[in-house]
Each structure stands twice: as C-alpha cells, then as structure tokens.
C-alpha cells in the first residue's frame with residue numbers, strides 16, 4: 247500500500263467520524279495523520295519496515311499501530327467497523343461544495359441518502375427543500391455544486407504537492423554520478439496551478455544505468471513504461487513521473503520540448519520550418535539531414551531568432567509573436583517582493599504568535615509586513631471584535647519597538663464583507679487601521695448581481711485598500727463565486743484598490759486569467775501568502791508563478807514597492 251492509500255484511509259476515518267458526530271479532536275487526530283503520511287517524503291512502508299513509525303512527528307501510538315495493522319494485514323478492523331456504522335459512500339457527499347458533515351448526516355438520517363446519485367435524485371425531486379433550514383435556493387445550489395463536481399478533473403494535483411515531490415527526486419538524481427544536470431520541465435516548470443504528472447529531464451551519457459538507478463529510488467514504486475530516452479513510473483504518493491534522458495550536448499532541445507506547452511511547441515516548429523529546419527526533442531535538422539544540437543535551451547530560441555522565453559509564458563498566448571517583436575514583458579520575480587501584506591496570527595485562526603510571525607517574516611527577507619487577522623463575524627476563525635483589534639494595535643506597537651526599524655509592521659485586518667454588503671467594523675474603526683483587506687468568506691453562492699454588487703460596495707468604501715482572494719474559489723473543492731469580473735476589475739482600477747493574488751496553493755485567487763485582465767485594465771495587485779504559519783511564507787513562489795503566467799511585472803504589484811511608497815499609497819486613502 248502506498249502513502250496515498252494509507253493517507254486516504256485516515257482521511258476517510260476522519261470524515262466518517264465527523265459525519266457520525268464524534269468530538270472534533272478525534273477527527274483532527276486522523277486528519278493530521280492523513281496529512282503527515284501524505285507529505286512524508288519517503289515511502290511509509292519503508293519507515294514501517296525499519297520500525298520508525300513512531301518517530302514520525304504527529305504519529306503517536308494509536309496511529310502507528312493502525313498503520314502497522316494496515317501494512318501487515320492490508321486491512322484495518324477499526325475502519326471496517328466504522329463503515330458498518332456509517333456508510334462510507336457518504337464521504338463522497340462532502341465533495342459537493344455546499345455539503346459539510348452536518349448536512350451529510352442529516353441527508354442520511356432524515357432522507358436515507360447515502361450516495362451522490364441519491365443526493366442528485368432527491369434534489370431533483372424537490373425533497374431537500376423540505377428539510378428544516380433548507381429551501382429552494384439551497385437545494386438549487388446543491389444541484390449546481392453536483393454539476394461542478396462532475397466537471398472537475400480529479401487526477402491532477404495542486405502545484406505545491408508536485409513541487410515538493412519533484413524537489414526530492416531532483417535532489418537524489420543530482421547526486422548520481424552519471425547525471426550531469428537535471429531539471430523539472432512540463433507544467434511544473436511553467437508553474438501551472440495544477441500538475442498532471444512530473445517531467446524530469448536529465449543530461450547524461452548513460453541513460454540505461456541512470457534509469458536503473460532511478461527505479462531504485464524509495465519514492466518509485468512501479469514502472470509504467472520504459473524506452474530509450476524516457477522512463478515512466480508511479481511514485482509512492484500516486485503521482486506519475488517521466489524521466490527523460492538525453493546526452494548533455496542535446497539537453498537544450500530536450501528541456502525545451504518537455505517543458506511545452508504542446509501548443510507553444512507547435513508554434514516553434516512552424517517557425518523552424520520557415521528557416522528550413524525541423525525541430526524535435528533531439529535537435530534541429532536541416533533539409534539535407536545535417537543536425538544542429540543545442541546544449542542550452544536559450545540556443546533553441548536563438549536559432550529561431552528569438553530571445554529566450556520564460557516557461558510561464560509558453561502557453562501560445564501571444565508570447566512567440568511578442569518575442570519576435572522584442573516586446574516580451576518584464577516579469578515579476580520572487581526577489582521583487584520586499585513586503586508581505588496578508589498575515590494571520592493566533593489572535594484569530596493563525597497557528598503562531600504575532601512575534602513569531604514578525605520574526606519569521608524578517609527571516610524570510612521581508613522589509614515590511616501587515617498583520618491582518620480576521621474580523622468578528624468570522625466566528626470559525628475566531629475573528630476579532632472591536633476591543634480586541636484595538637488591543638492588537640498595542641501589542642504590535644510593542645513588538646515594533648522591540649524589533650527596531652529593520653522591519654516595518656503595519657496593523658491591518660482581513661474584514662468580512664457581510665452577506666448584505668456591509669463591512670464587519672464601523673468606518674471609524676477601519677480609519678484607525680493601516681491596511682484594510684476586504685474578503686468574502688460566506689454566502690459565496692449568492693446570485694451574480696447580488697454578490698457582484700456586494701464586492702463593488704466594498705471596493706468603493708474609501709477605507710478598503712485591498713480585496714483578499716476575490717473569487718473565493720478553492721481548487722478542486724469550491725467553484726469561484728459568480729462575479730461579473732469586468733465590473734469588479736474596472737472599479738478596482740478606478741479606486742486603486744489592490745487585488746490580492748493569494749498564494750495559498752488551493753486558492754491562487756486571482757487566477758492567472760483574471761490577473762492578466764486586471765493588469766490590462768490598470769489594476770494594482772498584491773502577491774500575498776495569507777500565511778497562518780511561518781512555513782506558509784514559502785507559498786510565495788506559487789503566487790509569483792500565477793503573476794508571471796499572467797504577464798505581470800513588478801510595477802503594478804504593491805508589495806514589490808519600497809515601504810515608503812506603500813505607506814504613501816495607504817496614507818492617501820481612508
């Protein structure tokens with residue numbers, strides 16, 4: 247059983263316990279175990295064989311004995327017993343946008359629904375609306391969510407998962423003496439928001455021995471296909487990986503080919519034809535069959551008379567034309583981001599103290615950060631009431647004094663945009679804060695006009711400086727709110743309210759499409775991590791990936807500005 251298999255069982259247990267109504271700490275213990283195994287970085291079966299289960303952080307006796315039983319017998323009695331009490335097919339219901347464990351339990355107990363098909367049938371027959379607390383609208387929403395679920399691709403992973411798995415493989419490949427160099431290509435190198443499979447390109451004269459060594463990696467559990475230059479495997483986490491091997495003299499064309507996208511490659515091949523060349527992963531061929539090989543990727547573009555095109559742009563969205571005319575955009579880089587403007591602490595739902603977050607931000611290299619905890623109405627996130635947010639100001643002042651001016655701390659809030667469009671604090675409180683981020687977290691399924699008007703109202707409030715994660719989507723879990731983005735972007739540009747590109751891997755919101763349009767329309771942007779823990783600052787690269795794919799340069803990104811300019815922008819506002 248691979249890590250994904252074990253993790254899935256613990257996740258199922260957590261879901262079933264939650265539907266059953268067990269205390270939340272029990273549910274969370276299994277959820278944590280599931281996450282730990284999923285992101286373990288090595289095969290759980292290897293760890294188990296070496297007797298190291300209990301040394302895994304977050305795995306105690308109870309969990310480790312269950313992993314042991316699973317790997318030893320392929321079964322888990324506790325889980326089997328649980329599935330006789332709560333039908334396991336109920337878990338599928340939780341993948342529907344508007345159904346949580348409480349609703350799933352009620353559908354089951356009050357209507358006998360145990361599967362997605364039964365849920366759909368009940369909704370279509372108008373049975374859901376008869377339940378207490380439900381109505382026509384919520385029933386229609388569930389039908390919509392069911393449709394969205396059907397459309398969703400399920401076999402792609404979030405970019406952070408792909409990135410972390412790839413880093414482990416790249417590091418091990420780098421250590422092999424037969425490897426001259428190795429890089430990740432494919433959708434990961436282009437920083438797509440989700441990744442189908444990994445493409446790793448190695449430069450080596452010894453493809454055979456390299457592939458043999460690759461097969462011995464602890465992360466590799468199964469071979470899918472093997473050819474002369476490419477081997478395809480399944481990894482412990484269920485992800486697939488291709489390893490492409492080419493001699494160092496041909497590394498440039500191989501890397502270019504495997505980076506894609508396919509549509510971009512088609513454009514380059516058309517261009518090559520105009521020069522009387524045919525381009526493949528092995529190199530260029532002239533009409534007389536003689537070859538031009540490229541050790542470096544930039545040579546491929548050079549031969550076609552082009553500057554090197556950053557991978558994030560290689561989607562056939564006008565980048566080849568722009569390169570031909572020498573007007574490729576200057577793209578944002580991680581080092582441009584000198585500040586972070588969206589951070590949570592344990593004052594609301596963050597995991598760390600204010601001081602820990604400020605110190606971590608400084609260590610990450612930020613010159614300034616804004617503390618933006620949740621406001622009172624978001625009770626699940628322990629949002630701050632007016633008294634608490636005023637107390638927080640004093641706590642921040644104290645930390646600022648103790649840290650000196652190596653880092654500037656702004657006091658902000660992530661304020662709820664309430665269902666009726668009002669903000670969660672009165673204006674005079676907002677006026678006291680350095681930075682106001684307005685966000686939608688609830689009632690995301692309002693009709694288009696209602697929710698658009700709601701967000702527009704927030705943008706027009708003179709105290710609002712930024713919108714948090716404009717559409718509220720969660721990749722693979724929740725569809726974006728049905729917003730009229732053109733009018734949102736227009737209003738944001740007019741009022742110079744910055745739109746966040748939230749770097750949390752499941753959010754990446756604004757998405758690249760909206761971000762590109764936003765820049766065209768003259769909007770300000772901010773690439774924020776929304777960190778709830780110091781480790782989350784490392785999500786920054788995913789936000790930068792979205793920005794780069796959207797052709798965004800540093801100029802319009804407010805947290806690439808020096809502190810004085812940010813301060814000035816904020817002080818001219820309410």
Ligand code: DGT
Pocket residue numbers: 431432433434438440441442443444445503504505506507508511512
């Ligand atoms: P993914 O894995 O679905 O997230 O997306 P990619 O872009 O990594 O696509 P993948 O893994 O199917 O292939 C990796 C690269 O190999 C792709 O970006 C371009 C190149 N490639 C694959 N198949 C073809 C093909 O049939 N024609 C061309 N021109 N290129 C291909």
Ligand code: CA
Pocket residue numbers: 432433434442443444445
């Ligand atoms: Ca791929």
Ligand code: ZN
Pocket residue numbers: 660685687714715
């Ligand atoms: Zn938020």
